[in-house]
Amino acid sequence: MGRIGRIAAKSAKAFGMKIIYYNRNKLSEELEDDAKYYSDLNSMLPECDFVSIHTPATPDTKHILNASTLSLLPKHAVVINTSRGSTIDDDALLDALENKKIYAAGLDVFNNEPNLDKRYLKLDNCFVLPHIGSATHETRLAMSMMAVDNIYCFFNNKPLISKVI
Numbered sequence: 001m002g003r004i005g006r007i008a009a010k011s012a013k014a015f016g017m018k019i020i021y022y023n024r025n026k027l028s029e030e031l032e033d034d035a036k037y038y039s040d041l042n043s044m045l046p047e048c049d050f051v052s053i054h055t056p057a058t059p060d061t062k063h064i065l066n067a068s069t070l071s072l073l074p075k076h077a078v079v080i081n082t083s084r085g086s087t088i089d090d091d092a093l094l095d096a097l098e099n100k101k102i103y104a105a106g107l108d109v110f111n112n113e114p115n116l117d118k119r120y121l122k123l124d125n126c127f128v129l130p131h132i133g134s135a136t137h138e139t140r141l142a143m144s145m146m147a148v149d150n151i152y153c154f155f156n157n158k159p160l161i162s163k164v165i
Contacts, residue, residue: 001027001035004083005054009035012052020044045072050080057084067092070102077102082131085110090117097123 001021009019019035022044026037038044055061066089096102108129110116150161
């Protein structure tokens with residue numbers, strides 16, 4: 001329930017959805033905005049109609065959705081991943097979709113991008129898109145300006161805004 005997760009939750013809430021979330025830490029009541037916190041992913045998943053993933057790629061989030069966690073979802077659940085491909089175990093999700101263990105999935109990030117696992121394309125209950133989260137004029141302009149500012153900082157011996165190691 002970071003910044004992006006809260007924006008997604010606000011949109012879902014506008015459609016009348018009840019928001020529940022799993023996070024490393026419980027948010028303040030103001031940031032929760034009536035969402036229900038779960039300190040344990042496994043206890044939250046059986047309550048989910050939709051699972052929308054908004055997490056960075058870390059060792060702790062790698063394959064956070066796997067055969068074990070996917071088995072906890074109701075059969076009518078829909079998985080949406082717009083964060084990082086590594087958060088989902090492809091074999092487990094494909095099995096869940098093919099065998100109707102969950103209803104559907106919507107993905108715009110994948111393991112091994114840009115080499116999408118072609119098995120997803122054969123499913124009628126999986127919707128795939130290229131990762132387009134930053135594809136707005138405003139975001140692309142901001143990204144370009146950040147690159148320019150970073151170059152300026154580099155050549156003027158100032159701390160870098162964004163450092164690639």
